[in-house]
Amino acid sequence: MHTPALPRLLAIAVIGSALIVTGCAKPKTRYGDAGSVETVTNQFGSTDLQMLAEGMSQSMLSEAPAISSGNLPIVTIQEVKNKTSEYIDTRAVTNRMRATLQKSRKVRFATDDADMQKQIGEVQRQQSEYYDQEKTAQIGKMVGAGFRLTGEITSIVKETKEVKDVYYQLFLSLTNIQTGIEEWSDTKEIRKTTER
Amino acid sequence: MKAASLATALVVALAITGCGTKKGFEKPGFAFGCPIGESKISSMDDLVKAKTAKEGRQQADVEIEEIRCTTTGDLLKVDVVVFNDESDVERMLYKFRWSDAEGMRAADEESWKPVLLYGNSRQTVTTIAPNTRARDFKFIIMGQE
Numbered sequence: 001m002h003t004p005a006l007p008r009l010l011a012i013a014v015i016g017s018a019l020i021v022t023g024c025a026k027p028k029t030r031y032g033d034a035g036s037v038e039t040v041t042n043q044f045g046s047t048d049l050q051m052l053a054e055g056m057s058q059s060m061l062s063e064a065p066a067i068s069s070g071n072l073p074i075v076t077i078q079e080v081k082n083k084t085s086e087y088i089d090t091r092a093v094t095n096r097m098r099a100t101l102q103k104s105r106k107v108r109f110a111t112d113d114a115d116m117q118k119q120i121g122e123v124q125r126q127q128s129e130y131y132d133q134e135k136t137a138q139i140g141k142m143v144g145a146g147f148r149l150t151g152e153i154t155s156i157v158k159e160t161k162e163v164k165d166v167y168y169q170l171f172l173s174l175t176n177i178q179t180g181i182e183e184w185s186d187t188k189e190i191r192k193t194t195e196r
Numbered sequence: 197m198k199a200a201s202l203a204t205a206l207v208v209a210l211a212i213t214g215c216g217t218k219k220g221f222e223k224p225g226f227a228f229g230c231p232i233g234e235s236k237i238s239s240m241d242d243l244v245k246a247k248t249a250k251e252g253r254q255q256a257d258v259e260i261e262e263i264r265c266t267t268t269g270d271l272l273k274v275d276v277v278v279f280n281d282e283s284d285v286e287r288m289l290y291k292f293r294w295s296d297a298e299g300m301r302a303a304d305e306e307s308w309k310p311v312l313l314y315g316n317s318r319q320t321v322t323t324i325a326p327n328t329r330a331r332d333f334k335f336i337i338m339g340q341e
Binding site: 047100 | 268269270271273289291303304305306307308309310322323324326327328340
């Protein structure tokens with residue numbers, strides 16, 4: 001009994017080749033450079049965060065008299081308002097600034113509003129009889145900040161069928177808590193344009 | 197009288213020659229305010245060559261014209277003048293790499309920062325050392341695809 005094996009083999013070969021060509025659509029994942037420029041969309045991205053935080057840290061180090069004088073001021077970070085139309089985690093910007101400034105050994109940071117409950121909770125927990133009271137944090141010994149860092153980020157978005165233009169502006173200021181005098185302020189801008 | 201004339205001539209000669217020190221090289225181990233260590237640097241071009249590095253496949257088609265340094269408090273401050281001598285817009289990326297007095301890395305690697313240069317235009321890139329250990333630097337540039 002003769003069977004048409006050749007056409008069947010051909011069909012299998014064609015399907016097999018097609019699968020190989022399309023690579024079975026297996027996604028490829030690789031590690032990248034976290035410091036590289038990201039232009040996937042024109043929404044607020046990692047490059048914007050890095051540029052704003054680095055730029056502001058450098059400005060504070062060189063321009064804020066309280067910091068450049070080497071007096072090791074104590075700063076608390078307050079809210080940086082997001083006045084843009086998109087979600088931006090402004091805390092990520094100030095956290096990066098905080099890390100950079102702390103590594104410079106020119107600034108110290110006091111517990112900020114967001115961490116206050118955790119700080120108080122830990123001090124209170126250590127008052128328990130289970131702790132050696134000579135080695136615990138005492139109530140009333142926390143140090144208050146001399147300066148507060150606050151600000152806002154705004155954006156202007158213009159869009160046509162062909163072009164989308166986004167402009168971001170971050171404003172930060174450092175105010176002396178005792179006197180209310182603004183010691184330093186700066187703005188950093190970013191413009192991104194996407195053409196379709 | 198003769199001695200007075202001689203002294204005057206000497207003072208004038210010293211003033212003209214700048215006491216034998218070229219401008220920008222007044223402090224030993226520094227050129228235009230920037231640390232140069234043991235490198236033989238005798239001009240701005242030498243300094244630019246020593247302090248600049250190009251990375252990546254895409255080369256930035258720009259000219260680094262000047263690098264000048266000063267200190268703010270005890271931190272090194274750097275100004276780099278970048279010139280686009282073409283008529284087209286040029287986009288480039290840059291970062292600074294900081295090292296300490298022993299040549300070891302003094303800070304985390306910076307992120308790449310994009311810069312747009314209009315045709316036939318100059319831009320000054322300014323930075324400040326991230327900490328007091330950062331005593332030397334390289335200005336790294338790359339073309340933007």
